[in-house]
Amino acid sequence: MLKEGDFVHIEVDLRGxxxxxGTLAVAINSEPAETVFDDIALSSSMHMMPVVCMGGDGSRVRVCPAC
Known part of the structure; x- marks a missing residue:
């Protein structure tokens, strides 16, 4: 169960x-990440709009290079 002060790590990999x-994985604190979606379309005519919903003090977004 989540409690105040926990870290929620969300990773979206759209590199294919x-x-x-693409995939979306979630981890709580130092637990291993669990893949939630592994079927995000990468070649769709629809635009993807990333949104950070659980913002607040201490929130951050990091964009990693496609290596």
Whole structure:
């Protein structure tokens, strides 16, 4: 169960390096990440709009290079 002070790590990988789709994974504190979605379309005509919903003091977004 989440409690105040916990860290929620959300990772969205849209590179398509190992799968033909993008993935979304979530981890709490130092627990291993759990894949929530592994079928995010990468070649859709619809635009993807990223949104950070649980913002607040101490929130951050990090964009990693596609290596």
């Amino acid at each position: 390096l190992h799968l033909p789709f």
